[in-house]
Amino acid sequence: MKVLKPLFTFILLIFSFSLFAQFDAALPIPLDANVRIGKLPNGLTYYIRHNARPEKRVELRLVVNTGSILEDEDQLGLAHFMEHMNFNGTRRFPKNELVSYLQSIGVEFGADLNAYTGFDETVYILPVPTDKPGLVDKGLQILEDWAHNATLDSVEIEKERGVVIEEWRLGRGAEERMMRQTLPIQYYGSRYVNRLPIGTKESLEKFTHNALKRFYKDWYRPDNQAIIVVGDIDVNEMEEKIREYFGDMPAATNPRKREEFPVPDHNEILTVVAKDKEAAFPIVEIMFKKDKQPETTVADYARFVNQQLFTSMLNSRFQELMLSPNPPFIGAGSYYGGTYARTKDAYQLFANVSDTGMARAIAVMLEENRRVLLYGFTDAELERQKNQLLASYERAFNERTKNESARFVDEYVNHFLQNEPTPGIEWEYNFVKQYLPSVTKEEINKLAAQWLTQNNMVVTANAPDKEGIKIPTAEEVKAIVNAVETATLKPYEEKAVAAELMDKTKLRSGKVVQQLKNAKLGTTTLKFSNGATVVLKPTDFKNDEIVLRGFSKGGHSLVGNADFYSAQYAAQIVQQSGVGNFSAADLSKILKGKNTNLNTTINYLTESVNGNTTPKNVETLLQLLHLYFTSPRKDSSAFVSFVTRQKQLFQYLLADPQNYFYGELQKILTQNHPRGAQLPKPENLDKIDLTKAINIYKQRFANAGDFTFFMVGAFDVKEITPLLEKYIGSLPSKPVKENFKDLGIRPPAKALDSAIKKGTEPQSQVNIIFAGDAKYNSKEAYALASLGEVLSIKLVEQLREELGGVYGVGASGTMAKNPHGAYTFYIGFPCAPEKVDTLTKAALKEVQNIQKNGVSKEDLEKVKEQQRRKLEVEIKQNQFWVNNLYDAAFSRWNPDEILKKQQEIENLNSGMIQDVAKKYLNLKKYIRIYLLPEKVEEVSKEPKAF
Numbered sequence: 001m002k003v004l005k006p007l008f009t010f011i012l013l014i015f016s017f018s019l020f021a022q023f024d025a026a027l028p029i030p031l032d033a034n035v036r037i038g039k040l041p042n043g044l045t046y047y048i049r050h051n052a053r054p055e056k057r058v059e060l061r062l063v064v065n066t067g068s069i070l071e072d073e074d075q076l077g078l079a080h081f082m083e084h085m086n087f088n089g090t091r092r093f094p095k096n097e098l099v100s101y102l103q104s105i106g107v108e109f110g111a112d113l114n115a116y117t118g119f120d121e122t123v124y125i126l127p128v129p130t131d132k133p134g135l136v137d138k139g140l141q142i143l144e145d146w147a148h149n150a151t152l153d154s155v156e157i158e159k160e161r162g163v164v165i166e167e168w169r170l171g172r173g174a175e176e177r178m179m180r181q182t183l184p185i186q187y188y189g190s191r192y193v194n195r196l197p198i199g200t201k202e203s204l205e206k207f208t209h210n211a212l213k214r215f216y217k218d219w220y221r222p223d224n225q226a227i228i229v230v231g232d233i234d235v236n237e238m239e240e241k242i243r244e245y246f247g248d249m250p251a252a253t254n255p256r257k258r259e260e261f262p263v264p265d266h267n268e269i270l271t272v273v274a275k276d277k278e279a280a281f282p283i284v285e286i287m288f289k290k291d292k293q294p295e296t297t298v299a300d301y302a303r304f305v306n307q308q309l310f311t312s313m314l315n316s317r318f319q320e321l322m323l324s325p326n327p328p329f330i331g332a333g334s335y336y337g338g339t340y341a342r343t344k345d346a347y348q349l350f351a352n353v354s355d356t357g358m359a360r361a362i363a364v365m366l367e368e369n370r371r372v373l374l375y376g377f378t379d380a381e382l383e384r385q386k387n388q389l390l391a392s393y394e395r396a397f398n399e400r401t402k403n404e405s406a407r408f409v410d411e412y413v414n415h416f417l418q419n420e421p422t423p424g425i426e427w428e429y430n431f432v433k434q435y436l437p438s439v440t441k442e443e444i445n446k447l448a449a450q451w452l453t454q455n456n457m458v459v460t461a462n463a464p465d466k467e468g469i470k471i472p473t474a475e476e477v478k479a480i481v482n483a484v485e486t487a488t489l490k491p492y493e494e495k496a497v498a499a500e501l502m503d504k505t506k507l508r509s510g511k512v513v514q515q516l517k518n519a520k521l522g523t524t525t526l527k528f529s530n531g532a533t534v535v536l537k538p539t540d541f542k543n544d545e546i547v548l549r550g551f552s553k554g555g556h557s558l559v560g561n562a563d564f565y566s567a568q569y570a571a572q573i574v575q576q577s578g579v580g581n582f583s584a585a586d587l588s589k590i591l592k593g594k595n596t597n598l599n600t601t602i603n604y605l606t607e608s609v610n611g612n613t614t615p616k617n618v619e620t621l622l623q624l625l626h627l628y629f630t631s632p633r634k635d636s637s638a639f640v641s642f643v644t645r646q647k648q649l650f651q652y653l654l655a656d657p658q659n660y661f662y663g664e665l666q667k668i669l670t671q672n673h674p675r676g677a678q679l680p681k682p683e684n685l686d687k688i689d690l691t692k693a694i695n696i697y698k699q700r701f702a703n704a705g706d707f708t709f710f711m712v713g714a715f716d717v718k719e720i721t722p723l724l725e726k727y728i729g730s731l732p733s734k735p736v737k738e739n740f741k742d743l744g745i746r747p748p749a750k751a752l753d754s755a756i757k758k759g760t761e762p763q764s765q766v767n768i769i770f771a772g773d774a775k776y777n778s779k780e781a782y783a784l785a786s787l788g789e790v791l792s793i794k795l796v797e798q799l800r801e802e803l804g805g806v807y808g809v810g811a812s813g814t815m816a817k818n819p820h821g822a823y824t825f826y827i828g829f830p831c832a833p834e835k836v837d838t839l840t841k842a843a844l845k846e847v848q849n850i851q852k853n854g855v856s857k858e859d860l861e862k863v864k865e866q867q868r869r870k871l872e873v874e875i876k877q878n879q880f881w882v883n884n885l886y887d888a889a890f891s892r893w894n895p896d897e898i899l900k901k902q903q904e905i906e907n908l909n910s911g912m913i914q915d916v917a918k919k920y921l922n923l924k925k926y927i928r929i930y931l932l933p934e935k936v937e938e939v940s941k942e943p944k945a946f
Contacts, residue, residue, distance in 0.1 A: 034050075058136060070218075082215055120417070284459070313381045399544050524537075550708060573690070591620070766930045773820065780916055860909070
C-alpha cells in the first residue's frame with residue numbers, strides 16, 4: 001500500500017482568450033458521455049463506465065475525500081492506519097478473511113488489491129473478475145464494508161500496529177530525513193508541515209482505539225465518498241446495484257466540516273538546505289508557488305495545453321545542456337502542476353547536480369527561463385512541440401476503444417476529489433487539433449513573466465553531508481537570482497535539422513528467401529538474403545501500437561576483462577551520441593511527433609534492440625534500426641558529457657544503505673567476480689576508452705545475419721514486408737554464428753551467513769538465497785516459480801499478519817538455461833534489526849512445512865487462479881507476445897509452448913511444488929545476507945540450519 005499519492009499532477013495554465021476567438025472560452029468543459037455520474041440521496045457519488053479491456057474484468061474504487069491533513073493532534077498517522085484496518089476485518093469479512101477470499105478469485109494482494117493514503121485523500125483499489133456469478137456483487141459488498149462497516153477489532157488494531165510501524169521503518173532514511181527538513185520551509189506556515197500520512201512512531205505506538213474510531217466516524221461517510229466502477233459490465237445493472245448496496249448507508253447527521261488548509265504566501269525568497277550523510281546525490285529545486293486555477297471552462301483547458309507546450313520546450317533545452325561537454329547538471333526538468341497541498345499549485349524546476357554544481361545549476365535553470373522571458377521560444381521549437389503534443393493526443397484517440405479500464409479510473413478519482421475535468425479523449429483530441437494551429441509563441445512566452453516571481457519562491461538544496469560539497473547560502477542564492485535578472489543573455493540558437501533521417505534511395509534491399517507460417521501462433525517467420533530472421537505477429541490488441549525486439553548472442557561475454565567497461569557502456573555512449581548525421585539532441589528534434597523510440601543494449605549474453613512505434617511511423621522505426629546498426633556516431637563531446645554525468649551520479653550512490661547493501665550482496669553472490677553486476681564506482685568510468693567502445697559496438701552489431709527480430713502489433717504482413725526487405729534485408733552480414741561465453745560467475749557453493757553494516761536507521765533487510773547449478777527443466781522451472789508464489793502467500797500470513805514483523809515480504813524462484821543450467825530462490829523482507837533471527841526462522845519454517853506437507857488445496861487454488869487471471873489479461877498484450885517469442889528463440893524452446901500455458905496451470909499440483917522445494921531448498925545450506933545499522937551488533941555469527 002502506498003502512503004503518499006504522486007507529488008505532482010498536471011493542471012492548467014494562464015491563457016489569453018484572444019487566441020481562440022473561434023471557441024467560446026466561457027463554455028464549460030463537457031463531461032464524457034461515456035461515463036455515468038450520479039449521486040445517491042445520502043450524498044454518495046458514483047461513476048460508472050462500460051469498458052471491455054481487459055475482458056471479464058472490472059476496476060472498482062472507493063474514494064474517500066479524507067487524508068492525513070484532517071487528523072486531530074491525537075490522530076497522527078491514523079488516516080493511513082485506518083486504510084490498513086479495512087483489510088483487517090469488516091462486517092462481511094472478519095479478521096484477514098478479505099485478503100484470503102480475494103486471492104481465491106485471482107486477485108493478488110499488493111499487485112491488484114491495494115490502497116493509498118495521501119494528505120487529502122484515501123483511495124482503495126479493487127479489480128475483480130466479472131465472468132462468474134456473484135463476483136462483482138462481492139466486490140461491491142467489499143467496497144460497502146470499507147465505506148462504513150469496518151469492525152476495528154481491538155485485537156486486530158494491536159496486531160496491525162507492528163505492520164504499520166514496519167512501514168514507517170521502511171520509509172526511514174536520508175530522503176525522509178531531508179524531507180522533514182525541507183517541508184517546513186516549502187510549505188511555510190501550513191498544516192501540511194506536520195501531517196505526513198505515515199504519522200510518527202510515537203503516535204503509532206500510543207494512539208488510542210477511540211481516536212481511530214473517531215477518525216472513521218468523522219470522515220468515512222457517504223457525502224465524503226465516491227464509488228467508481230469501470231469495466232466489462234452493464235452500466236444500468238451496475239447503477240441499480242450501487243443503489244442497492246450503498247443507498248441504505250446512513251447519511252451523516254451534523255457532519256464535521258471538511259476544511260481546506262491554505263499555504264500562506266510570502267514576499268521574500270525562502271531557501272532551505274537539507275544535508276544527510278546517506279544522501280545518494282545532490283539535488284536542487286526551485287518552486288514558484290501559485291494560487292490554484294479553475295479547471296472548468298474551455299479557457300481552462302487551453303491553459304493546460306499551453307502549460308504542456310512551455311514546459312516541454314524548456315525541458316528540450318535542458319536536455320541539450322545536459323548533453324554538452326561540461327554539463328551544468330546530470331539531469332533537469334520543469335513542470336507546472338499540483339503540490340502536496342491541494343490548495344496550491346507551483347511552477348517547479350529541479351536538477352540532479354554534481355557536488356560542486358548547485359550554484360551553477362540554479363543559475364543555469366533561471367537563465368534559461370529568463371532567456372525565454374527576454375526572447376521567447378522559436379517558431380521551430382513551437383512547431384516541433386505542437387507536432388509532439390498532437391501526436392500524443394492522436395495516439396490516445398486511436399486507442400480509445402482499446403484502452404484498459406485502469407486508465408479511466410484516475411480521471412474519475414481526480415474529478416471527484418478536485419473537480420478536474422474529464423471530457424473524454426474524443427473531445428480533447430478534437431479540441432487540441434483545432435486549437436493548436438492558433439497558438440502563437442508570443443502567448444506561450446508570456447507564461448515566463450507570470451511564473452517567474454520572487455514572491456512565493458522557494459529554493460531547496462538536498463545534499464550529502466560530506467566534505468567538498470559546495471552548498472550556496474541563502475545570501476548566495478539571492479545573489480544568483482539578482483545576477484540572473486541583470487545578466488546579458490543571448491537568444492537561443494536554433495540549429496537547422498534535416499527533415500529526413502536518411503537517404504533511403506541509396507539502400508539496396510534484400511529479399512525474403514524463406515517464409516514460414518505458424519497458424520497456431522499466428523506468426524510469420526521471414527528469412528532474408530542477408531541471413532537476418534524476422535518473426536511477425538499481427539494483432540488487434542491495440543489500434544496504434546507496434547513493438548519490436550531483436551537480439552543476437554554474444555554480448556560483452558566475448559570481450560576481455562580489460563575492455564569490460566568500454567563494452568558495458570558502449571550502447572549507452574552511442575545512445576548519447578546519436579546516429580548518422582544526427583546528434584542525440586538532433587535526433588530528439590526530428591523524432592518529435594512520431595511516437596517512435598528505439599534503443600540498443602549490450603548485455604552479458606546478448607546485443608539487442610528494443611523499440612515501439614505506431615503503424616503510420618513504422619518506417620521511421622526501421623530507419624532508426626538501420627542507422628543504429630550501420631551509422632553509430634563517435635562524438636567525443638557527447639562522450640565527455642556522458643562520463644562526467646555518470647561519475648557525478650555514482651559518486652555518492654553507495655552512501656545510501658540500500659544501494660550499498662545490494663552492491664555488497666552482488667559481490668557475495670558472484671564471489672567478487674569482476675563481471676558480477678556490481679554497482680559501478682566513479683573510477684570505473686575512467687576505464688572506458690571511446691574508440692574501443694565504438695569499435696566494440698560496431699563489432700556486436702556488424703552481423704545482421706546473426707540477429708532474430710520480433711515485431712508484434714497493428715500491421716499487415718504483406719504491407720510491412722517490403723519495408724523489412726529495405727531496412728533489415730539491406731543490413732550488413734557475415735556468414736558466422738556467434739554464441740556467448742560462460743564466464744564462470746557462480747554463487748558460493750557453501751552455506752553462508754553474513755551481516756552488512758551500513759546506515760544509522762534501525763532498519764534491516766534480509767535476503768535468504770538458495771542457489772546452485774541445475775540441469776534446466778521447464779516443468780521444474782514452472783514449479784519453482786509457483787513455489788515462490790505459494791510461499792509469498794504464507795509469508796504474508798505469518799510474518800506480516802500473525803507476527804506483525806514486516807510490512808512487505810516475498811519469495812521468488814527461477815531456473816536459467818543460459819549461460820549454464822542454474823536455479824535461484826529468494827526470500828526477502830525488511831524488518832527491525834532485533835527481529836532478523838526470529839523472522840528468518842519463521843520464514844524457513846514455512847519452507848519446511850511445504851517440504852513436509854506439500855501445499856494445501858486452498859493455497860494451491862489461490863496460486864492457480866491468480867495465474868489464470870494474469871494469463872487471461874497478458875495473452876492479449878503485445879508485450880507478452882514479443883517477450884515470449886524472444887525467450888523461446890533465446891533459450892531454444894518451442895514457441896508453441898506459449899499456447900500451453902493454460903494447460904500448464906491446470907496440471908500444477910501440490911506434489912510438483914513439494915518436490916522442487918525438497919530438491920532445491922536445502923535448509924542446511926543456504927545463503928543469508930542481511931543489512932544492519934552500523935551501531936548494532938551482528939545478529940548471527942554462523943550460518944544456521946533450520
